[in-house]
Amino acid sequence: MRIRYSVLFLLLCCCFLTPVPVQAARDKLLIIGEEFPPFEFVQDGQVVGIDIDICNAIFQRLGYDVEYRIMPWKRAWYHVQEGMADVVLTTSRKTTREPYVWYPQEDMWQDDFVFFFQKGRFDPARMNLEFAREQGLKIGTITGNSYHPRFWRAYPFADGSQEFPGDLAIARPHADLVPVSSLKQNLLKVAHGRVDLTIASFTYGRYTTNLLQLNDQVEAGKVSLYSKRYPVAFVKNSANPDIQSIYRAFDRELKVFKGTEEYRAIFAKWLSQ
Numbered sequence: 001m002r003i004r005y006s007v008l009f010l011l012l013c014c015c016f017l018t019p020v021p022v023q024a025a026r027d028k029l030l031i032i033g034e035e036f037p038p039f040e041f042v043q044d045g046q047v048v049g050i051d052i053d054i055c056n057a058i059f060q061r062l063g064y065d066v067e068y069r070i071m072p073w074k075r076a077w078y079h080v081q082e083g084m085a086d087v088v089l090t091t092s093r094k095t096t097r098e099p100y101v102w103y104p105q106e107d108m109w110q111d112d113f114v115f116f117f118q119k120g121r122f123d124p125a126r127m128n129l130e131f132a133r134e135q136g137l138k139i140g141t142i143t144g145n146s147y148h149p150r151f152w153r154a155y156p157f158a159d160g161s162q163e164f165p166g167d168l169a170i171a172r173p174h175a176d177l178v179p180v181s182s183l184k185q186n187l188l189k190v191a192h193g194r195v196d197l198t199i200a201s202f203t204y205g206r207y208t209t210n211l212l213q214l215n216d217q218v219e220a221g222k223v224s225l226y227s228k229r230y231p232v233a234f235v236k237n238s239a240n241p242d243i244q245s246i247y248r249a250f251d252r253e254l255k256v257f258k259g260t261e262e263y264r265a266i267f268a269k270w271l272s273q
Contacts, residue, residue, distance in 0.1 A: 028065040029240065031055060031232075032080075033089030034073040034142075035182060038207045038270040039109070039230075040089050042070050051089050051108055053266045055232065058253045062246070072181045073144040077167035083237030086246075091233040094146050096166040101233035102244065104251035106258065108232055109267075111201040112224035113148070115139075116190060116209070119219045127221030129154040132197060136176060140186035140198035143179040144168070147199070148226040183208050191217040199225065203271070210273075 033051075035041045040049040047068035059066050066087075071079075079085040080100050093103055115127045132139060133154055141147070146164045156162045158172035165171045173179055178195050180186055183205065186198035191214050200208070202220060209218050234247035257263050 027063070028067060029059065029086040029246070030067050030069065030084075031087040031089060032069045032071060032076045032085045033091075034076055035070050035184070036090045036204055037211060038203065038273070040068070040070065050266055050270050051232065053269075054108060054254070054257070054263065055087075055089075057262065057266075058250055058257060061253055062249055064246070073142065074168060077144060080233075080235050081168065081237070083235060083239060086235055086238045086240055086243060088233050088235060090230045092146055092228050092230055094164060096164060097233070100236055102236060102247045103231050103233055104247060104254060106231065106251055106254040107229040108254070110227060110229045111203050112227045113199055114202050114205065114223065114225060115197045115199055115221040116187060116205050116218055117197050117221070118190060118193065119217055121196075122221075124219060124222040126223070127197075128223045129225055133176075135196075137196035139177055140189050140195040141173070141177050141179045142183060142186070143181055148228060150226050151199070184212060187212055187214055187218055201228070207273075 033040050036049075036051075038049050039051045040047060042048075047070055052068060055066060069085075076085075076088060080088050088101065090108075091097065091101065091103075115132065117127065129150065139155070144167050146167070149163070152162045152164060155174040155177055157165070157174065161171065178189075180189070183198065183200050186195065186200075187205070187209060189195045190198050191212075198205075202224075205220055209215055209220075232250070234243055234250070236243070240246070
């Protein structure tokens with residue numbers, strides 16, 4: 001009889017204890033993204049940046065703990081498709097991505113894309129897509145990045161397609177494009193003359209140039225090739241059953257937060273470095 005009561009007691013304990021780690025897991029969100037300073041990057045072993053500060057502020061208000069991981073974009077998008085993360089940073093709006101993520105209405109930020117090249121090699125006021133095509137210049141790109149329809153029209157894929165094929169698609173790029181896994185690699189290749197140009201958001205490119213101490217070797221063009229808006233996207237295949245309501249709550253909070261002094265102070269802090 002004592003044995004039966006002991007077993008019953010243990011079973012009851014398990015029933016009461018089991019929900020605790022499950023709830024803890026639901027309240028912690030995994031947020032992933034590629035290196036994109038000053039918005040998200042690794043510094044002294046920690047993931048930091050503008051988007052990190054904004055996400056920390058909002059998810060704290062919503063009562064969620066968060067974990068951040070930085071990885072190459074293709075690996076990040078694999079995590080998205082397989083439901084191995086909850087949120088993905090710096091994800092521009094593409095129809096090929098809509099089956100996998102929810103996009104809040106509010107964007108985190110917007111920036112112009114420009115060419116970066118060896119200092120003094122080209123006239124910054126002439127550096128547009130048409131000039132690059134006419135000169136047959138080699139452009140360093142990042143594998144899996146979506147860029148913009150204008151870019152793909154100027155540099156169609158080898159099969160003639162002028163549309164972004166999807167984040168994990170294997171498509172041979174235009175002969176003048178040289179894809180690698182990060183902007184750091186591209187800027188170093190530009191500095192050493194291994195490619196003629198690379199393309200990046202102005203803020204991202206300038207900040208990374210500073211990090212690499214290449215300001216005396218690399219400069220930015222003055223012509224905006226195009227502009228892009230970047231939201232934080234929420235993973236539809238997330239293991240968190242509340243992810244859809246979380247994304248809606250985040251959207252509401254972000255809209256309010258963007259009107260605060262705290263939001264402006266985050267940008268001022270990072271862009272003054």
